[in-house]
Amino acid sequence: MIFHSLEYLVFLVVVLLVYWRLPTRAQNGMLLVASYVFYGWVHPWYCLLIAVTTLVDFTAARMIASRPRGVRGRKRIMTCSLLVTFSILCWFKYFNFFTEAAWAAFDAVGWHIPRPVIDVLLPVGISFYTFQSASYVVDVFRGRDPVCKNLMDYALFVSFFPQLVAGPIERASHLLGQIQSKRKAKFCEISDGLTLIVWGMFKKLVIADGAALLVNRVFSIQDASFPMVWGGVVAFGVQILADFSAYTDIARGTAKLMGFDLMENFRHPYCARSPVEFWRRWHISLSTWFRDYVYVPLGGSRRGPWRVALNLMFTFAISGLWHGSNWNFVVWGVFHGALVAGQHLWKYYRGGEESPSRWWQSLIGWLVTFVLIHIGWLLFREQNSEYLLRYLSLSPFGVPVEDWEMGLYFAVHAQLLALPLWLHAFLGNRPIWGTLRDLASKGWMPVVVRGVMLFILAWAIFSLRAPATSEFIYFQF
């Protein structure tokens, strides 16, 4: 079931109407059923996979918790649980990718063996819920999280439908606690939830889908020139931010309607003034997951500068692979790893503040970061290596004016669509916005202001939406 469908609207209304009439325990049971219906709507067998992951990790965590720290076997149980959980992910997501690479190597040395290929679809959301469930086992092992003794609560933690398909990847310490405690209908939360949902829908249907039309055109022709490709990349930057953050907003908004608070996943990432800052603002739930479960166990920043740089590169390469079973994602991860590692080494050897302090430094930092991130987006968007190399080798010289006009058009059109995002980022960071908010917080004024904003967004969704809509980009991961 997809968020921007009438079916989902009906589903959500029914769920909410029933949900708020039930006591907490029954609410959890009902949400669990709803989550499995949501997930298995098209392919019911997906539910089997998520159930297996849930059962394995729930049992493993309980077995770990039943053994005091220092007793043998705890680590083995955790390893087995992670092996099973990640094997399921690898089987569906990476089997064909790895066999292709291995068989290419076999071919190169003259072994011509028929390659095994798995003929199944990648279950949507598998990368997200696998990471969420695995982090719980590790946290129980580390003693950071208490063990969950109720299977229903844990199953709901893994399958909670608003964030099941594309995150945010929640931690047990944050979401499981909320599942186990009583929720109250806070009307301010419900209002916030509604606002987030409408804002998310606007970002998806107007901005992301509008930009997608431009991007798909550029990347569909054989002879795109330098300005066209980079105009398309700028448009893709708009599309991917609007698309993914829209999903998060709708997920967070839906959760708020049920009294849950999901973590923030985006903080105006294109305002970042350095690659490190970008990763503190982009897909925060995944960045922090990799930080806590890959980078820190590798030694984190406790080692020497070059070892830290290596750890960063490795972590980002794995993060790239998480996105998709294709080499371009690995290259994209390594590219960002190199940027972050480079910044780390620069800071280590040259010293200085992590964030620029003067306005012109901020401006240069922002501009350089914006350009670098968009170079990364080209690596992310173009999955055909032949075309990727061709695009990277394009020259800006000797290109007809007509092509410059087209390239500029794609970039400017996308940025016009993205104006509400820039405005949101600008106002969100300004003291003036806080003052206005304070002024508007008296009586019914904030409700009227918010209402007018929702009115405009709702009008815009159905008046300015793109003629064609597509699935959320992160569904494929």
Added chain:
Amino acid sequence: MKFVCFPIDIESVIITVRRKAHKSAEVSGGGHWLVPLVLILFVVAGVTVSVLPRMLATSSIGSEPDEVLQESFEKGEEQMEVVRKRMRSSPGVVLIGNSMLNSRVDKKLLREISGSFHAEALTEGNTFSPVWYLTMKEVAQSEEPPRVMVIFFRDRFLTWPGFRFNETGEAFARGMMAGDEDPLVTKLFATGEEPGLKDDFAELKDVLKEADGEGVDQIESLAMDLTKISSDKDERREAMNRRFSMENLRSDVPDDLGDEIESQNEVTMNGYTNPAEFSRALKNSLLPDMVRLAKENGVRLIVYRVKRRPDMDSGLRASSESLERYLRDLNEWLGERDVLFLDENASTEFTVEDYADGDHISRNVRPAFTRWFWSQLLPHLEQ
């Protein structure tokens, strides 16, 4: 001040409501219970302001202009003329379909390689099963009917007369029937009856799906103005159309289904959905009549399911359990009636690189496909 003109004490009612609202807000832990309701009303108002004028405009316009429908009608007449002309050469094998067939088979090459079998392809883009039925009827009832007829289709479209059903499609089919109305197709198009099952939310979805276009055009126009270097808008639009034409497309481009909408790995259109179960879909379709026509005229019928565009990464085509079940039932039903069901999806001969846009095969692969297809069909012809 007391309101005394009413038999009830309004002031006390207001105070009670206020107290209750206040209490409810306190109990709930924050916010007033009216706030979400007011916000929902604002959202509904926004949607209404956007959608209502369009709904009213649509209902006042009602239909396509007469000249468009007339053009479609004439195209239908011309198509029937083409069918009759081709049948004068007494082909032994006739292929029928829409752009799926047209993009796959090179008609001239097919004639050459089919030799004594003399195969002809009768295609018309954007057509749907009632048009295939009318073509088939003309072919089967010709003076010298072919030995074999092959109908090309995608997934469920063989039993889905509602797919692409609209005023122009209907006008085209009526043009094909000009002077010789087919009772089945006429009944299908009769006022108030829909060819196929209409989605319960179809009309609402249609209205919500389409923006009025004016705002979108204005943004596009502003972007054009802001990026003008030398050429004017019309010249630039023309240059873009040339640059992004079909001939210039990459062979590995993602799906571009035009008006079609991909939903849950299946194509939907016009707000019509096909019943998921084969038995229900069959009742609304012309498939039993196609089979009957072939039988009555001694023509062997073969149905050929084309392979939808495979996924770029996996090389596979996403399917659904419902579709798989439907295809199993279709195969069984056809088998019981001696109709051969060939499925291109089982082959790995052509990959995503061989596709043009959407589910169409690219022009340069067409000759290879024609030869391959003929080699697949030939054993069944020789039986």
